[in-house]
Amino acid sequence: MGLxxxxxxxxFFAAVLALLWRNRRAQWVLALIGAGGLLASAIGILAVxxxxxIQVIQVGDWPAPFGISxxxxxxxxxxxxxxxxxxxAVVFFSRASVDRRRVRFGYYPLLLILMMGISGxxxxxxxxxxxxxxxxxxxxxxxLVALGNERAQLEGAFxxxxxxxxxxxxxxTAVGLLxxxxxxxxxxxxxxxxxxxxxxxxxxxxxxxxxxAFGIKVALFPFFFWLPASYPVAPVAITxxxxxxxxxxxxxxxxxxxxxxxxxxxxxxxxxxxxxxxxTMLTGVLGAASQNEFRRILSFHIISQIGYMVMGLxxxxxxxxxxxxxxxxxHIIVKANLFLISGVVHRLQGSYELKYLGGLYxxxxxxxxxxxxxxxxxxxxxxxxxxxxKFVLIRASFExxxxxxxxxxxxxxxxxxxxxxxxxxxxxxxxxPETTPDTxxxxxxxxxxxxxxxxxxxxxTIAIGLLAEPVFDLSxxxxxxxxxPEEYVSAVLGSVP
Amino acid sequence: xxxxLAFLIGGLYAGALxxxxxxxxxxxxxxxxxxSYATNLLIFTVGGLTRAAPPLIxxxxxxxxxxxxxxxxxxxxxxxxxxxxxxLAFAVVLIEQTHRxxxxxxxxxxxxxxxxx
Numbered sequence: 001m002g003l004x005x006x007x008x009x010x011x012f013f014a015a016v017l018a019l020l021w022r023n024r025r026a027q028w029v030l031a032l033i034g035a036g037g038l039l040a041s042a043i044g045i046l047a048v049x050x051x052x053x054i055q056v057i058q059v060g061d062w063p064a065p066f067g068i069s070x071x072x073x074x075x076x077x078x079x080x081x082x083x084x085x086x087x088x089a090v091v092f093f094s095r096a097s098v099d100r101r102r103v104r105f106g107y108y109p110l111l112l113i114l115m116m117g118i119s120g121x122x123x124x125x126x127x128x129x130x131x132x133x134x135x136x137x138x139x140x141x142x143x144l145v146a147l148g149n150e151r152a153q154l155e156g157a158f159x160x161x162x163x164x165x166x167x168x169x170x171x172x173t174a175v176g177l178l179x180x181x182x183x184x185x186x187x188x189x190x191x192x193x194x195x196x197x198x199x200x201x202x203x204x205x206x207x208x209x210x211x212x213a214f215g216i217k218v219a220l221f222p223f224f225f226w227l228p229a230s231y232p233v234a235p236v237a238i239t240x241x242x243x244x245x246x247x248x249x250x251x252x253x254x255x256x257x258x259x260x261x262x263x264x265x266x267x268x269x270x271x272x273x274x275x276x277x278x279x280t281m282l283t284g285v286l287g288a289a290s291q292n293e294f295r296r297i298l299s300f301h302i303i304s305q306i307g308y309m310v311m312g313l314x315x316x317x318x319x320x321x322x323x324x325x326x327x328x329x330x331h332i333i334v335k336a337n338l339f340l341i342s343g344v345v346h347r348l349q350g351s352y353e354l355k356y357l358g359g360l361y362x363x364x365x366x367x368x369x370x371x372x373x374x375x376x377x378x379x380x381x382x383x384x385x386x387x388x389x390k391f392v393l394i395r396a397s398f399e400x401x402x403x404x405x406x407x408x409x410x411x412x413x414x415x416x417x418x419x420x421x422x423x424x425x426x427x428x429x430x431x432x433p434e435t436t437p438d439t440x441x442x443x444x445x446x447x448x449x450x451x452x453x454x455x456x457x458x459x460x461t462i463a464i465g466l467l468a469e470p471v472f473d474l475s476x477x478x479x480x481x482x483x484x485p486e487e488y489v490s491a492v493l494g495s496v497p
Numbered sequence: 498x499x500x501x502l503a504f505l506i507g508g509l510y511a512g513a514l515x516x517x518x519x520x521x522x523x524x525x526x527x528x529x530x531x532x533s534y535a536t537n538l539l540i541f542t543v544g545g546l547t548r549a550a551p552p553l554i555x556x557x558x559x560x561x562x563x564x565x566x567x568x569x570x571x572x573x574x575x576x577x578x579x580x581x582x583x584x585l586a587f588a589v590v591l592i593e594q595t596h597r598x599x600x601x602x603x604x605x606x607x608x609x610x611x612x613x614x
Contacts, residue, residue, distance in 0.1 A: 128573055135580045142587055146594075154595040155607045161588055162525065166517065168584075169532045172577055173539055179570065180543030 003048065004057045004070045006041035007080050007119035010034055011087075015112035024103050031091045031108040038115055039084025046077040054481070054491035056125070064493045065189040071125035071492055074478035075325065079122045079252050082332045085460070086244045087115050089453035093340055094237045096449040097347065102147050102235065110147070114140035114241070121249050125492055127175055127261075128185045130253065134171070134217075138164050141246060145234045156233030163226040167216035174209035181206070188492035191260050191485050200264055207262035207269050214257070218250035220310060221279040224303045228287065231302070232295035232352075236343030239295060243302050244336030248328055251309050255324070258313060259482040266316060273314035278408045281307030285415040294342040294352040294427070297419055298335070301378065304412055305331050311409065312393055315400055321479035323392035326472055330385035330464055334374040337457035341371050344450050345427060347442065354423065359432035366451065368428045373458040375424065377465065379417035385464035388472065502542045509535035521602050522592050529588065533581035537574045544570030 014034025018027045049055055055072045058064060072080075091111065098107055117137025124130050142164075146157035179185060181202055182193035197203050212223070219227040227247070231239050262269055284304025291297045309331070312324020342352065344367060349357050361368045377384035380391075390413055397406040442450075464471050481487060509531055516528025549564040596602060 128576075132576065132580070135584070139584060139587070142584075142591075146591060149594060149598070151598045154591065154598055157591060158522070158595050158604075158607060161584075161591060162517075162529065165529045165584060165588070166532065169529075169536050172533075172536045176536065176540035176543050176570075176573070179540070179573070185569070 002057070003041060003044055004055055004072055004123060005059075007038050007045070007084070007123065008116050010037035010041060011112040011116040011119065015109040015116070018109045018112065019106065022104075024100070027103065027108040028091070028095050031094075031112060032088070034112045035084065035087035035091045035115065038119060039081065039088055042077065042080035042084045042119075045072050046074075046081055048072075049074055049077045054488060056492050065184055065186045068129050069125035069186060069188070069492050070123045071188075071488065072123055073488055073491075074474070074481050075252070075255065076122045078325065078329065078474065078478060079248070080119055082248075082329060083115065083118050083122065083245055085457075086241060086332060086336050087111075089336065089340070089457055090237050090241045092453045093240070093343070093450060096446040097237050097343055098235055099148075105147055107144075107147060110140050110144050111238075111241070114144065118245055118249055122252060125187050126185055127178065127187055127190065127257075131168070131171055131175055134249075134253075135168065137246070137249065138168065141242065144238050145230060148235065150233075153233045156230040159226050160230035163216060163223075167213050170209055170216075171213035174206050174213060177202070177206045177209070186492065187256070187260055188489040191489050192493075194261055194264065197264075203262070204265050204268060207258075207265070208272075210257050210262070211254070211269070211273070214250045214254045215276070218247045218254065218306050218310070219280075219303050220306060221276055221283050221303075224280065224283065227303060228291075228296050228299040231299045232293070236295070236339060236346065240336045240339035240343070243298065243339050244332045247302060247306060248309075248332055251306065251313075251328060254310065255313050255321075255482065259321070260485050260488060263485075270314045270316050273310055274402070274405060277307045277310035277314050278405050279307075280304065280310065281408055281412040285412045285419070288419045289415060289422075292354045294345065294354060294357075294423065295339065296352075297423060298338050298342060301416065301419065302335060304416065305335065305378070307412070308390070308393060308409065311405055312396070315393075315396055315402065315405075316483075317396055317400055318476065318479050318483055319392065319399060320396035321482055322472065322476035323389060323396050325475040325478050326392055327389040329471060329475065330377065330389045330461070333457050333460050333464070334377050334386065337374045337454060337461070338371075338378065340450075340454050340457070341367065341374070344454065347450065349432070354426040356433060357427045358430045359428075361428040367454075370451070370454050370458045371428065372424070374461055375420040377461050379420050380413045381417075383465045383468075385461050385468070385471075388465065388468040392472065498546050499542060502538065502546070506535050506538050506542065509538065520604050522595065522604050522607075523602060525604065526585070526588055526592055530581075530585055533577070533585070537577055537581075540570050540574050540577070 011034045014030050018030040049072055057070045059068045114137055117133050120133035121130060124133055142161050145160055146153055181197055182190055184190055184193055194203055216223040231242055281304045284300050288297045288300035309324045309327050312320045346352055377386040380386040394406045394409055513528045513531035513535055516524050519525055544567050547564060547566060549566040552561045552565040552568050554561050
């Protein structure tokens with residue numbers, strides 16, 4: 001099954017070609033081919049997984065616990081498809097929004113390498129290999145944050161690099177300890193070994209180290225402070241990609257290790273996750289309420305939304321996990337889209353500060369409508385995708401008798417609505433203040449290049465809302481697969497018990 | 498031997514965390530380097546400290562003759578060293594650029610991206 005490696009190989013070869021072929025237009029076309037190929041192969045994987053069950057490939061033909069396995073179950077396949085969708089949208093958007101200098105210094109090859117790292121993280125079945133893919137992804141993202149050398153970018157990049165290096169060191173330490181307990185690195189094999197491990201206390205310590213390492217990467221409370229300080233400094237196409245995908249790679253890793261590996265002390269670990277998820281939601285949304293800059297408001301909302309996904313994982317029932325996966329599907333598309341819209345607004349009016357913006361409802365009605373769709377979806381207004389995601393999660397929390405977290409989720413959703421209406425009123429509704437710089441002129445061609453990916457993602461949001469039934473069906477199949485790790489284990493290890 | 502290494506690793510982690518919490522960004526980078534050394538040594542130690550033969554299989558045999566050393570931790574460390582070398586090289590260039598544009602070595606002055614609090 002070579003198909004599993006295509007989402008990694010296609011961006012890689014596109015990146016190599018783009019490094020050699022320095023023409024701007026050619027690089028863009030190559031990036032589009034790379035991202036499109038990634039999306040196409042990911043859809044192929046999802047189709048094969050839906051038809052034949054979990055797919056496994058042993059690299060170098062070494063049998064499972066010894067070689068490195070690549071595994072695609074429903075969750076991996078869904079995440080890779082989402083990665084492909086966002087990659088295509090962002091590459092398309094970059095054409096008109098990223099300046100020549102950044103392109104000359106290798107913007108597109110880096111973007112493709114980043115996508116390779118993200119796909120690798122989703123598809124690997126080996127915990128050390130996961131660390132390596134994380135590093136590939138982080139290295140590319142470090143350079144993308146700093147690319148351009150503006151002062152704010154350097155400051156933001158410095159914080160981003162430091163916190164991620166610390167998180168990686170904790171991750172690697174935990175992998176080393178895990179190896180000392182079990183003597184294996186293959187996740188399916190680890191799942192068996194940990195179930196019969198002799199030192200349950202040590203296992204829980206390692207579980208908490210993974211929680212901290214991934215908690216930093218997903219900006220979980222209390223490790224969230226770096227995110228609003230570093231995401232908004234990059235070019236907006238990059239911020240959209242990070243907002244949509246990078247933190248979600250962390251969420252994916254959390255879901256993977258806390259369903260496949262660490263299910264020995266659910267009372268302790270998953271209750272801790274539940275408390276953290278509630279606090280994450282609240283701090284994120286309260287942080288957003290106090291901000292007055294478009295991208296910073298959205299960045300704080302990433303944090304509060306992460307809380308919902310982790311809440312689904314923490315409740316640990318089939319319905320809750322399905323809700324979490326539904327939430328990830330909804331969130332990646334909506335969040336990337338909101339950042340792209342902030343980029344279009346910046347392009348039109350030259351600022352991200354709400355007080356300098358205004359009047360866009362009158363001058364750009366289409367943009368206003370396209371903002372309203374993801375914004376209302378984020379807040380959870382029916383029938384958009386966010387409503388169904390929240391509905392499932394809140395219902396799941398009542399089913400296991402956790403009304404407190406349901407109340408938190410509802411309050412946070414109202415506060416999200418507050419933030420979104422704030423942006424709506426300031427950017428689109430009110431008249432444009434006199435003191436602002438001139439409106440920049442966009443050629444119709446550039447306007448089209450900016451608005452097409454935004455419109456496409458908004459359409460997807462509506463589609464997920466209207467077709468909630470099949471999407472939820474897919475999420476719940478992914479969830480039931482996660483809750484029955486035996487299927488994953490036997491697919492990877494074959495007949496070996 | 499393992500006890501000595503355990504203290505050394507603990508000391509390295511403590512020193513690394515202390516350095517990371519310093520305000521000087523140069524010292525902070527040194528702390529990050531120490532953190533990766535501590536992690537590498539930890540993996541080396543948990544792999545088992547034995548005076549053993551390399552895990553080579555003699556011709557005709559199906560498994561290596563005991564006692565042999567576990568090669569996996571060494572492979573892990575080698576990978577981790579390469580990665581941390583690359584990342585640290587980038588981090589050093591980054592602080593050099595930051596120093597040039599901000600004109601300070603004090604991380605307290607890197608407040609430009611915190612927004613209005």
